[in-house]
Each structure stands twice: as structure tokens, then as C-alpha cells.
Amino acid sequence: MMWRDVGVTLILSLILPVVAQGARHTPPGKPKLTSCRSPDKETFTCWWEAGSDGGRPTTYSLFYHKENSETVYECPDYHTAGANSCFFNKNETSIWVNYNITVVATNALGNNFSDPVDIDVVYIVQPHTPENVTVGVLEDKDGPFLRVSWEPPRKADTRSGWITLIYELRVKLEEAEEWEEHRAGQQKMFNIFSLHSGGVYMAQVRCKPDHGFWSEWSTASYVIVPDYIPRERSMWILIAVFSAFIFLILTWIITLNRSSVKHCLLPPVPGPKIKGFDQQLLKKGKPEEVFNSLVVQSFPPRSTDYEDLLVEYLEVYVNEKQELMPEGKDLQDVGCLKSKSQSDNDSGRGSCDSHTLLMEKCGGVESKDESSYEEPELLQGQAGSWERLERGDSQVVDTPDSSDGRVKTWPLVFSPSIHGSSDNHHYGTLEMPKQHSTSEITYSVPDHLFATSTSFPHHHHPEYRDSLGEYSEYRRSRSPSTGVAYHWEAQHHPQAHSNFNIRNLERQKEATGLGLPPSRSMEYVEVQKVNQENQLVLKPLSSHGRDPFQVQFGRAGVDYSKVNGVNNDNVLLLQRQREMAEAGQYCDYREKEGAEAERYPTQQQGKTTKDGPVATQLQESTCLTTSGYVDTAPTMPTF
């Protein structure tokens, strides 16, 4: 039994491989047509690739039929084009006709058909590469250039127009990486410019029919470009030399003008111009000392300096009968009494406290001057102060710490708005109208009154006479001591002023009222001193009796003139009046006119005019009163 099993297994083991070998033979795999190409539109070739051969020798055959016939033909030529190919010659090639081509693989076990492919010869044209590609270097006035020329492939019949070819070429330096491509159209020659001298160029050409595929690139042709110095390089050398020359000249000029260039590019930082400001102290780091040095001990003048001060008398009118005078009437009364003066200096902006606005209310009275504007307020201020004086108070009038020696500073002195509009009631008494840059009131407020430091009176006078810029500068120089920022230069504080004015007026309304009839009784108040808080300490003359200062004015029953206004030249425009006891007829108009006429020439002279002319003008006035007295003017300190 065992021997039988072994024999069976042996036989089986021998037979099985043979049987299995027979089973591995299969029909061939499916072939596939890869491409068909025609080089000249007259013949064409098709190639295929074989599938698996199934272990048996397999034969391939190609069958086709044209689009409008069912007749199937076999490939006429399997060998001309190589293995796995079929070549169609001229006689068998029809253009504008679709071929339906199929490849069949056959072996002993069966056959397999490929997928059919439709082709039209016209659309599968791929010519051969162009021939005879030559590259040469030619000279031109601009430099050398390459000329590439070629010929069409031999098989393509371009002469008869059967095929129309377009060409393309590419060139590059031998060591370069990228090609430079050019379309050449139907021409067989091409020029290439802008060469690198001393390099080796290589060129290639290919072609394509107007409907078909691009041919392969032809073999590269090499050419050596000789060395040459292009004119461009010489031009660049010239430019470089020229620019270097210009650069040298510029450097020389700049070094010559080192300082001015430095000044232009890096403007010097202005140092502090604070009088009394010691930079060394600041550097030492002791700010207290620095600021202390700025504080002028002598300002405001104490009572010990009182004798040095010239005190001006303020005319204050109090109309006890008119307690509740309407505000408008006040203004009118006040404003209409004024004479003309120059136009206010608010540059036509018509600020609220422009005195011309006030003047307009007067109607017929022509008024343009700020001085006239200033006066009503002043008078009102006077009235206010009168009130306080009547009460027997020693009014403290705030004055700006601007130690304006001039009368010009009068407005500043009285403008509490500088301080920020606090203590309005106090301020109301003596506030002057808004400070016009050129306004001056020739009130005889001496410089000393407001001298806050020893250096100030000497410093400021020239500044006053000078331009407004210095004027304002002076202001600013005072600010550190007072801690108040001034911005005076041609600035207005209309709001504060108007507020003040209104308040003032209101207050006056509440109070005894204000009126300026000529027949009012007057009281005089004299400025006693300026205290530390920049306040004018006033005292009524009546309470203090005669002051030495009054001696100069002292005449019993003397009449005082009202100040009409202030002109540009620090001239007080005073108003002549008849006897106070007389009826309120002012000779003011005539005098004003005269004064005005006289005044104009002096105004043109600038700010250096003294007060002398004013006095003379007044003296020359034809309207003389018996006891017309103009104070302040001759006694005004001139600066």
C-alpha cells in the first residue's frame, strides 16, 4: 500500500507541472496604439505597444478602415518604420479622411483587440527637425550680433505650399542655464543682438506646421563671440568719472560752508530767554533756587516804595441818581462821550469787546478808536471803584503782574482776564478793555508802580517802544515769576473782557448805577500800592486827604479832564470840559477833532513819541476852558 501511494504522488508531481505549464498560456494581452505621426502630410506611421504576450508567440496586425467605407484593410508595411509599427505610404494616405485603426494581438490561444483610434492625417503632422542650422557672428555699428539660419526638413514640401511651417529658435551661453527663445515665423533666418563678448553661444531650431505638432530641437550649433569693448561700457566709464568729479566738487563746497550747512540742517536750539534765569543753577539741580531768583522781591511795590511812585488820579464818576440805569444806556452814555480814535485793533474781526461795536450803538458818533472803547470800561471801572471807595474800602484792585511801566500797560494792569478770570468782581473795577496790541492809554501809571524787579523797568521800556514782538516777549518774561502764562501778543481776551464788561455793568446797575453826566460829583482814588497778589491797592483821596502827590495837581476846585482815549503813541486823549458845575457841555468834539488832527501825524511816527505832543495839542486847542486842566499828560513819565 505504501508503495502505491508513493508512486501516485511521484507521478502526480511529475504530471502537475506539465499540466500547470500548459495552463499559463493565455490569450495575449490587449495592445495599445501609442501614436501616429506624419512627417509630411503625405505618409504616416502608427506605433503600438504590446500587452502581455500570454506566454506564447504573439503576432500583431493592424487593421483599418476609412470613415466612409466599411472595407477593412490591413497595414501595408510593418517593417519600414521599425518594430511594432505600421507605415502608410503615399498611395495609401488620404488626407481629410478619418482612419479608424485597430491593432490585434494574436497567439495560439486567442487574440485581443486594441481600442480603435480615429485619426486624420492632416492633424497628426509632426515634421522633422530643421536642417543645416548655421550660426555666425556679424559686425554692426552697434556691435556684433548672431545670425542663425537653417533650412526646412527635407521631407516637408514647403516649396509647393503643401505644408506651411513656422520656426522657433533658442540660444544661450554655453554655461548659462536658461534658454532665450524666439519665434521666427516662416523666415529661415534670425538675428540676435546684445551678446556677451568672449562667450560661447549655442543655438537650436525647431518647426511646426500651422496645424500640427512641434518637431524636435535640432542639434546645437556653437559659435564663439570675440572680445570687444562695447561703447556702452565706455559711456558708463565716462558717467562714473563725471559723477565722481561732481561729487568731489560738492564735498569741497560743503566743507567750505560747513558752518552754514550745519546751521541749516541742525538749527540751534534756542536757549531760554528768561531774565534772571540761571542755567547754571538749573544744571546744579536746584530748581528752588532758580525760581527764587526769578521772583522779584520788589514787586509789587510795597508801601516803602510808595514815595517813589507816581500816583495818578482816576476819575471816577458816580451817578447816584441813576441807580438802575439800563445797561444799554450806560454804554451809550459812556460810549458816546468818547471821541474818535483809531480803529480798534482787532483786525476787523469784530471781537466781542471791540469798542467799535460799542460805538455802533451810539449811532451818530463816529468812533473808531480803541481808546474810546477803553474809556467806557475804564469809567465803569472807575465807577465800580467809586462804589467801593464810597464804602470806605480800600479796594484792592487786581492788576496784572505785568509790570508795565508805561501807560501802555494800563490795560494789562487792569485786565484780570490775564489771571484767568477769577475774582471778577474785583476785577470789574478797573479792567481796561481788551488789550489791543497797539492800544495805549496814557494814564499816568508810572513804571515804578509795576516794577516787580529791579531789572524790569530798565528792560522793558525799550521793549515797549519797540515792536510788538518784544512787547509780548516782555510779557512772557514776567510769567515765571507770577506763574501766569501770558499770551499777549496781539491777543485778545474778548470773552473775559466782555464778561467782565457785562459783569461790571451789571454790578454797576445793581450798585449806584453809572452815569457820566458832567454834573456828577467826582471822587478821586489814588493808587496806593501794588500788593503781592498784583492788586492795586487804591485809596480814595478824600479819605486820605491830600497826598503829596496831589500837590502837583492840587488846586482846589480844580477840574480834571476826562480821558477820551489812548492813541497809539501812548498819548492820552483828554477831553476838555467846562466847569463841572456848568451844564454838561463838552467842548470835547472840537477838541477831539483838533486833537485828532494833531494826533495823526504823531501816530505815524511810531511808538517813540512822547507825551509832549499831547500836551501841546491840548494847549493849542481853541476850546479853552477857564479852568481846563489836563493832568497826567505833562507829568507822565516818558519812557
Place this chain on the structure above:
Amino acid sequence: MNNSKALHGCVLLLLWPFQGTTGSMAECQDPGSTHCTISLEKLLDRAIQHAELIYLVSEKSLTLFEEMFIPFQVRIPLTQTGNTCTTSTLSISTSRSEVQENSDKWLLHSILFLIKFWIDPLVKLQTSLDRYDNAPMALINKTKWISDKLMNLAQGVTILIQKMLGEGAVMLEQNNKSLADYPVHFDMLESVLRDYSLLACFKKDTHKMETFLKLLKCRQKGGLGCSLL
């Protein structure tokens, strides 16, 4: 694209006698006229340029149509769909040798026949394109342009026939068969396929015209390369 534009420009720049403007040259529209000064070579050149341009534009139109309406999986050869070009049924020689064997007369008449055959189907194609929702304007403009240029080419070939063959005005009767072969399909797919085959066949036929004209020119120039040897 650049080539077509260049060709187009060249054609427009030339004095085109078929359009009635000859500039300094006398027109050759009068059949019996002997004062025509345009040479036959120039006439053939212009005809060839026209045909080349028409071929390029029709190729572009077919590409546009394919991109727009024929998805990739449908792009099977036309013969398999059963739509064959009508003109292929006509006995037009198909190999170069056959073509070159034909006489000038045959060539010219074939060209004229082809032109006249395609005038009506192109008009129908335009109406069909208008019915599509999203036919690109470029395609519509191109088909319009082709129709116009085809008319010009017809005039030119007529003149060439007169000049080369000495015949009078040849009036080929309308081939009514052409109309019947392109029935109007209202079904979208059918319509699309029909238009696609129409464009493809037209492209092929314009190439034929171009080739024939070039052959004629080669023969006119003389030279051995034109004839079969």
C-alpha cells in the same frame, strides 16, 4: 493666436479687390474687362490668406465649442457617433497625388463648391448658437466673422475662375442636399452634437480650400515641385 492676428492684419492691410476697393489698381469685377491690372499671383495670394485665416478662426471656434459644451468623457471621435461630414460623401480626392493630378479647373470648382456648400449651414449654426444659454460671445462673433469672410472668398474664387479658366460667371446651383442633411434638432444633446460635428467638418473643408489654393498658386508660379514626380 499671434499668427492669426498677424494674418488678419496682413489681409486687412492689403488692398482687397474682392471687397471692391483696389486703390490705385483697377477693379477686376467686370467679367469682360481686360483692364484688370492685379496679377493673378496677387489674387491667389489674397485668396490663400483668406483661406488660412478662415481656417485658423474655425479651429479656434471648434476649440471654444469643445471647451464650452463637450465634456471630456463625451469627446469621442465623430465617426463613432455616426455623424460624418456630408462633404466627404462627395467625390473629392483625398490623397496628395490624387489632388495633384486634378486639373486647375477641377480644383477651382471644388473650392467654389465647398464655399457655397457651407454658407447656409453656418447661418444655421449661428441661430443654433443663439439658442444656447451660455454660448460665449467670442464663439458667436467668430462664426459671424467666418460667414462674412466666406462670402468674400466666394467672390474671389469666382474671379479666379474667370481669370484662370476664362469662363464666365459660374453659377453653381444650390445644393439642396446640404439643407436636408442638417435637420434642426431641438433636443439639447442632439443639437450640441450636431453643431460640434458641423464645426469639425467645416474646419476640415476650409483646410481643403486652403490646400487647393496653395496648389493652384504653386502651379501658377511654375516649378517642378508642384506636380507629382
